[in-house]
Amino acid sequence: MRSPPRPRREGAGDGDETMQTRIRRATAADCEAIATVHVVGWRESYRGLMPDSVLDAQSIPERARRWRHIMDTTPATVLVAEVGTALVGFASSGARRGDAFPHDGELQAIYVLRTAQGAGIGSALLRRSAAALREQKFDALALWVLRANFNARQFYHRHGGRMVAERTEDVRGHQLAEIAYGWADLAELAKDAAPVA
Numbered sequence: 586m587r588s589p590p591r592p593r594r595e596g597a598g599d600g601d602e603t604m605q606t607r608i609r610r611a612t613a614a615d616c617e618a619i620a621t622v623h624v625v626g627w628r629e630s631y632r633g634l635m636p637d638s639v640l641d642a643q644s645i646p647e648r649a650r651r652w653r654h655i656m657d658t659t660p661a662t663v664l665v666a667e668v669g670t671a672l673v674g675f676a677s678s679g680a681r682r683g684d685a686f687p688h689d690g691e692l693q694a695i696y697v698l699r700t701a702q703g704a705g706i707g708s709a710l711l712r713r714s715a716a717a718l719r720e721q722k723f724d725a726l727a728l729w730v731l732r733a734n735f736n737a738r739q740f741y742h743r744h745g746g747r748m749v750a751e752r753t754e755d756v757r758g759h760q761l762a763e764i765a766y767g768w769a770d771l772a773e774l775a776k777d778a779a780p781v782a
């Protein structure tokens with residue numbers, strides 16, 4: 586896959602519009618690109634944390650089909666981040682699945698391609714997902730992360746998330762330990778979010 590241009594920090598703005606990061610709501614036309622970021626994101630981030638067989642079995646067409654189904658049949662909010670015309674990240678949020686934590690909202694996925702990480706895109710996706718949940722009258726947010734995914738855990742901790750639950754998930758027959766991070770006050774997390782296009 587061709588590397589997207591290196592993003593500038595959100596809002597830095599120097600007149601070079603094609604290099605700006607833009608966050609907007611996803612449309613059905615984005616499913617293939619979201620699936621690509623999802624599968625590449627898994628392979629970039631989870632090598633060594635999950636069995637290779639699980640990572641190698643990931644398929645972009647199958648993921649795209651699942652994203653189309655999610656967007657057709659659920660009220661999930663899916664946001665995408667673009668640098669120029671390249672989709673480099675996405676986040677999906679909505680009502681919590683299960684009752685392992687008391688938070689009513691859940692961030693179901695957040696991925697930024699490695700080439701675009703460290704530029705504020707993940708932070709913007711997290712804050713704007715929180716703002717979108719607030720608009721839908723949710724009060725709180727939590728998410729599941731692999732216990733061994735220390736980079737993401739540090740990211741959530743720096744954003745004020747606190748460990749609120751743990752579980753073991755069966756992923757294609759492999760038992761993976763996960764931790765939930767929660768934000769009891771969605772307003773605090775959403776307070777610096779710019780409006781979504």
Ligand SMILES: CC(C)(COP(=O)(O)OP(=O)(O)OC[C@H]1O[C@@H](n2cnc3c(N)ncnc32)[C@H](O)[C@@H]1OP(=O)(O)O)[C@@H](O)C(=O)NCCC(=O)NCCS
Nearest residue numbers: 594630695696697702703704705706707708730737740743
């Ligand atoms: C976790 C993830 C979403 C964060 O996205 P990101 O775009 O890298 O996030 P940001 O750039 O907003 O912040 C990342 C870090 O870079 C720092 N940073 C951001 N912009 C910076 C800049 N201009 N200069 C220096 N540091 C910067 C932030 O302080 C942050 O540090 P921290 O993680 O120690 O808090 C991303 O790394 C990712 O997709 N990881 C792989 C997939 C994954 O694990 N997803 C989570 C599944 S639960």
